[in-house]
Amino acid sequence: DAGVTQSPTHLIKTRGQQVTLRCSPISGHKSVSWYQQVLGQGPQFIFQYYEKEERGRGNFPDRFSARQFPNYSSELNVNALLLGDSALYLCASSLAGQTTNEKLFFGSGTQLSVL
Amino acid sequence: RKEVEQDPGPFNVPEGATVAFNCTYSNSASQSFFWYRQDCRKEPKLLMSVYSSGNEDGRFTAQLNRASQYISLLIRDSKLSDSATYLCVALNTPLVFGKGTRLSVIA
Numbered sequence: 001d002a003g004v005t006q007s008p009t010h011l012i013k014t015r016g017q018q019v020t021l022r023c024s025p026i027s028g029h030k031s032v033s034w035y036q037q038v039l040g041q042g043p044q045f046i047f048q049y050y051e052k053e054e055r056g057r058g059n060f061p062d063r064f065s066a067r068q069f070p071n072y073s074s075e076l077n078v079n080a081l082l083l084g085d086s087a088l089y090l091c092a093s094s095l096a097g098q099t100t101n102e103k104l105f106f107g108s109g110t111q112l113s114v115l
Numbered sequence: 116r117k118e119v120e121q122d123p124g125p126f127n128v129p130e131g132a133t134v135a136f137n138c139t140y141s142n143s144a145s146q147s148f149f150w151y152r153q154d155c156r157k158e159p160k161l162l163m164s165v166y167s168s169g170n171e172d173g174r175f176t177a178q179l180n181r182a183s184q185y186i187s188l189l190i191r192d193s194k195l196s197d198s199a200t201y202l203c204v205a206l207n208t209p210l211v212f213g214k215g216t217r218l219s220v221i222a
Contacts, residue, residue, distance in 0.1 A: 033209060042202050042212030056209050090158055106158035
């Protein structure tokens with residue numbers, strides 16, 4: 001069975017550009033979460049989607065947006081890129097997006113570098 | 116105050132040593148706790164869940180102290196392959212990660 005897949009694996013952009021990151025959850029998982037991990041820090045929550053609806057949003061500016069498709073895959077969009085957006089972007093899937101004790105499975109991430 | 120705080124380390128220990136990490140959390144409403152392991156430039160992977168009664172998985176033991184709001188991870192008989200960053204995680208809907216504690220096991 002395929003795990004969580006993310007694309008692309010690496011990306012280089014310049015300030016002011018826009019980027020779209022993609023994620024396919026584990027088959028049967030209906031919830032997708034996005035995290036940003038800056039070097040030396042733990043992952044920071046950006047969004048959670050379940051059944052195509054936003055379930056939660058972290059403390060990120062409106063330049064960050066996401067959506068989930070009927071097949072449960074998801075896209076994360078970041079507009080007007082800043083140098084500080086350089087990070088590893090992780091997608092995680094879970095079965096039902098429930099709150100208690102549900103395990104998250106992470107993809108290998110997209111490493112975004114903004115120059 | 117950060118929601119989840121960890122000593123960043125690094126902890127440098129010889130093979131076979133026992134090492135313990137602590138982590139404190141500020142939100143008393145946190146529902147569940149976990150330890151994740153993250154290798155350099157890789158994704159985090161769930162190591163174990165943490166229960167009030169404590170739980171053990173081979174060489175790894177995790178404990179939760181709700182009264183003092185901390186969790187711990189004990190690794191016995193350290194192996195070279197245990198070298199990684201260990202992330203303490205609290206479920207506050209969503210998951211809140213600590214910065215991680217870096218462990219290096221030395222031959």
